[in-house]
Structures are given as C-alpha cells and as structure tokens.
Amino acid sequence: MLISGSGSNLQAILDARANDPDFPAQPVLVVSDRPGAGGLLRATAAGISAEVVDWSDSPDRESFTAAICDLLDAHKVELVVLAGFMRILSQEAVRRFPNAIVNIHPALLPAFPGARAVEEALAYGVKTTGVTVHFVDEHVDNGPIIAQEPVTVMAADTVETLHRRIQTIEHRLYPKCVAAAATGRLRVQGRSVIWDER
Numbered sequence: 001m002l003i004s005g006s007g008s009n010l011q012a013i014l015d016a017r018a019n020d021p022d023f024p025a026q027p028v029l030v031v032s033d034r035p036g037a038g039g040l041l042r043a044t045a046a047g048i049s050a051e052v053v054d055w056s057d058s059p060d061r062e063s064f065t066a067a068i069c070d071l072l073d074a075h076k077v078e079l080v081v082l083a084g085f086m087r088i089l090s091q092e093a094v095r096r097f098p099n100a101i102v103n104i105h106p107a108l109l110p111a112f113p114g115a116r117a118v119e120e121a122l123a124y125g126v127k128t129t130g131v132t133v134h135f136v137d138e139h140v141d142n143g144p145i146i147a148q149e150p151v152t153v154m155a156a157d158t159v160e161t162l163h164r165r166i167q168t169i170e171h172r173l174y175p176k177c178v179a180a181a182a183t184g185r186l187r188v189q190g191r192s193v194i195w196d197e198r
Contacts (some may be wrong), residue, residue, distance in 0.1 A: 001030045002068070002085035008167060009083035009104060009174050014046050015174035018189055025182035029075040033069060033087050051077065055087055056129035065090040072097070078181050082136065083174070086115060091138050092128070099188045102181055104174050105156020106166045108132055108148055113141035118163045129162070132171045133177040135188060146177050146186060146193045 001010050010030065017023040031041035033055045040089060043050040051071055058064035069092060080093070082103040093101060107117035108130040114120075121129040130150040137143035151171050152164060180186050185196040 001027055001081045001083050003030060003032050003037055003039035003083050004034060004086040005037055005039065005084045007042045007083060009170055010039050011042050013175050013178055021024050023179060025178050029077060031071060047132035061090045067093045068094055069096045075078050081178055088140060094136060094138055099135055102177065103134055103136050104142050104170055105132045108143055108150065109134060109145060122157060122159060122162060128154055131166055131173055133174060144191050144193045147173055149173055
C-alpha cells in the first residue's frame, strides 16, 4: 500500500482483515513518500513492513517511480493499493503492474479529478458528490471505474464536514473493492470493470 498521510484508508483495510478471517488481501508492505506519515505507525503496529521512498531524494518522477516499483517487486506485491498517496507515478508503474494498481478518489469521477476534489465540488455548487474506486492508468484519476457511491452535499457543508462523510463511505467501500481485486473478481474490458459476483 502506498500512503502519504495518516493512513485512514489503510486502517480501514487492516480493520476489514482483522474482522474477517477470510479477507483475501494480505498487506505485506506500506510505502510512504515522506518520513513522517502517520500511516507508517499504523503499519508497524500491525506488523507490516513500513518503508519510505522520500520524494525529495529522487531527481525526477521516473526515478521515484522506479524506486517504489523495485521495492514492491522485492516484497512480491501483486496488488498495489493507493491509500491517500499524493504523488503521481510515472507510466513505468502501470507498465510493471498492469490493471493491478487501485486508487480511491473523493468525487464521482470524471468530475473533479486531482488533489482538491472536495473543495472544487463545494465551490462548483454540486448537490451530489461521492467516492470513486478505480484502476490506475497513465493519466490522473482516469482509469477504469471499479465502484462509485454518491454523497449528498448539504447546504451547511464545509470542506471538513463533507470530507468526513466522504471518508465514512471510503472506509466501507475500499476494503470491498480491494478484496474483489485481490481474488481476481474484477475484469477490465475497455473502460468498463466487470464484477464476478461469485
């Protein structure tokens, strides 16, 4: 799993695994792009290897991506889960892990891609936003959509209140999607993701 911050979606997946002995995804590595990320402590507490590939140590995006991919390969990672990871990986990541990188985004893509999705949704005045889980491709917040769930925007919402409600959905939806991806229940067909509901 790749993180940049506190790791709340990481924790949601760890909790799903702790609460379900049949949960199929086994986290083996957590990587952060910055040393102080709180998610590293969550990983360590759960007995998972925690590593830092510091963005500031890499001369460019390509070398940063290669360092992360090499670390993932060294730990035999099969599914890469982005959980609040705020860096854009180069195309090498998609080449090395085709249809095996998943991301969660706090909006109903293709609306409001990028790092300020909640702020932009409020500024635009939408009545509904939501959560999207998708496979990662060569473009930002663009890959085939695995699942989406709407969240109503309230008149009194602030960025903080709306983001909290979105995170509630994220913490329920992401473990379900990660489990489906880990068991091969998701098939990418063009821009569509077909769920095997077995």
